[in-house]
Amino acid sequence: MSVSFRFIHAADLHLDSPFKGLSKAPEAVRKGLSESTFAALRKLTELAIAEKVDFMVIAGDLFDEADRSLRAQLALLQEWRRLATEGIPVYAIHGNHDHLGGKRAQIDLPPNVHIFGADKPSGVPAYRRSGELAAYVYGMSYGERAETRNLALSYKTVAEAPFHIALLHGNVGSNGAHDPYAPCTLEQLVGSGFDYWALGHIHKREVLHEYPHIAYSGNLQGRNPKETGAKGCYVVDVAQSGGVEMRFVPLDEVRWLEADVSIEGIASERELLRLLERRIEKCEEKESGSSLMLRLRMTGSGELHRLVSQPASLAAWLEQLQESRPQSFSGPWTYIYDLSSTTTSPMNWELLQDEDSFAGELFRLGANLRHNEAQWRELAEGAIADMALHPKLNRLGREKWDTLPKEWLQQAMELTLELMAEDGDRNRRA
Template identity: 45%
Template structure:
């Protein structure tokens, strides 16, 4: 007999993520970011205890590294004990960032917590707070950081439960921008007989299919400018008749935001300052009481904008803008400008004006390469080959992901267009 129940589906907590590159930011920003993934976990546990929730499922990458930090493990233990005291079961799998083979502290976990093993897909009963059988929960953990096998093909229903939840850390249909771990197809999941696929690995929330539901909740806290907006988890309500309702709720302690600013030909320094400040205040309102790390994307046309692009004046504007917005330790809803990225309309116009010339060809190459991960890697590797002789620069180049490589190529194309259209070398 099916009974109504509710559970929380979360994934990709990445507890104690190091947030590299923060050495030059104020301590208030640095410490808030370093604690943000742990604060999101506390909010997750509080929501499960406060709301009418029967159990929690965690779909991998609970920790940020295989050799997880002691602080992260102790905070996780504290959250699990809090959930156990409230009578909430927890079911979890490990993903590519926190494979089961990583180093772990010898800690005691509540009996209400079940972490699935790595050898085969396990199955566990999940109960309502009243003790009624709500569902079977299935899962398998990564034993190593790189799992290329189709784990979904190993899942099979087991009789005896009115509802079936499959917990899986995987890339469904080769979602772009993410490693193709445990690859599988959406059609395969939809036809496997499960009622709900609780997925992890993709850091954006996505409902890939309904009835059966195939769902990514995204991560619980953004960790870079590539993970913008409010992050959180889903409350999943299952009615007696089998209908499913998804309710997303935010857990982010700090928001990462990207804001567009458009400059006109006639804009001078004061007008530009006003526009940048207005964009920062828009970001503050969007964050709705939370602190925010903001990237301002400045585009348009005019000599002032081209000077920012050519002479690296954007760095000076960034420093002044941070000063105008005030110290982060003076208010809780602070805004920290991560950087100002400059592009120009003139670069695009130049490409159209000389479509058959060298500049047009260069711009077309930059545009096509920035849109294709493999092409941007090839172009960047070729252009930066002389730099690879320097160990630290080589390490930095190798550490760029697809989005960062694309941005570097696009910005190089814009700068080249400005310089070449002026007759520069």
């Protein structure tokens, strides 16, 4: 007989995750980042208690390292004991970051916690607070970091269970941006007989399928500039009829964001700085309550293009913006960690397309190169050939020279055309 129940689906806690490359950031920022994964964990506990969930599932990477720190282990133990006093069980697996082959302290877990082993998938019953059987939860931890087997194929349901929840830390659909651990296809999960696949490993939350529900909850706390936006967990309500409702709840203590600011129509440096300040204020209003790690990117076409393309100008404005927002230990703060520009010159590209001139020829060549990858690579490789042979320059630029980004083409065209225009102006004045 089926009953209604509520559970939390979380994953990728990455407790005690290091934040690198921020040695120049203020102490409050460094402290806030180092504490952020622990703060998100505490919020997870508070949410479970406030929502009166029947149980919680965690789909791997509880810790950031296989040789997990004692601090991280004790912090997790403390939160699980808090859940034990509230009668909330926890079902968890370990993933590639915290596989069972790593070193860990010999700490006795509270009786409300069940960690699935690494030998084979197994299932255990999960109950409502009132005692009725709600579901079976299934899982399998990693025994070592590089788990390349398709673990999902070995998961089997228990016949008497009213609802089936499977925990899997892996790459569904061969997402090329992530390590191919425990790879499987969406079709395999859909046809497996499970009602809910609680996924971990990929830090972007996403519902891949409904009925059966197959979802990545994402991580609790963003750990670098690539992990932007709100991070948290799903609160899942299962009706007696089997209907599933998922609600995302943000839990991150520090939020990584990117925001664009167009220079179109901006005529002065002072006006641009006011615009950047207003953009920061809007981000703070929208993300109220969270500390922000903010990257600003200037876009569009305008008179200030040459100025905002100069590294010295960007560095000076970044320092000014950082100083305008002092960071505090007592509440949310905003730290602008990067200011960049992808602006373009305010040229009439449509006229250049048909112009019978050297500038027109240059524009048409660039347009052809944008659509011809082989021709672009041949030209670019020839242009950097001498630098690539230089031992020091090759080490410094190897990464970008391997990819040969198309932005170089646009930047080269703009710079050449601007210099030609300036040279023409000087000749006319002479």
